[in-house]
Amino acid sequence: MSTILANPIPVLVENSLVGLGSRIAIARRARALTQADLARLSDVGTSTVASLEAGYHGVSVGNFLKVLKALDLLTQVDNWLAPSMDPAVVLFATRKLGRHDGG
Secondary structure, eight states: OOOOSOOOOOOHHHHHHHHHHHHHHHHHTTOOHHHHHHHHHHOHHHHHHHHHTTTOTOOHHHHHHHHHTTOOGGGGGGGGTTTGGHHHHHHHHHHHHHHHHTT
16 A cells, blocks of 8 residues: 655655755765765764665755755855846845836
8 A cells, every 4th residue: 555645745845855965965975975974964864865865755954954954055055046046136125226216
């Protein structure tokens, strides 16, 4: 008998998680680290690193960021949700500026 999830993970979200996990594994291997090494450097469990690399959706954002920090990749997070990259924010700002300038 198969289990049906009450809130299944959307395919696009799952694909993104799997892609992130693969990139974390590549970054770890490029640094010649084992999963246990990375877990110790990140102050998380080895199962957390394995779950991240597998694209599991249940890993906390905090633990994900701890792993990125240990890999010296935390600064890349600064580009996530950058207002200048969000078309809705740019449009909103443009409209606000237009009104402020007498429009």
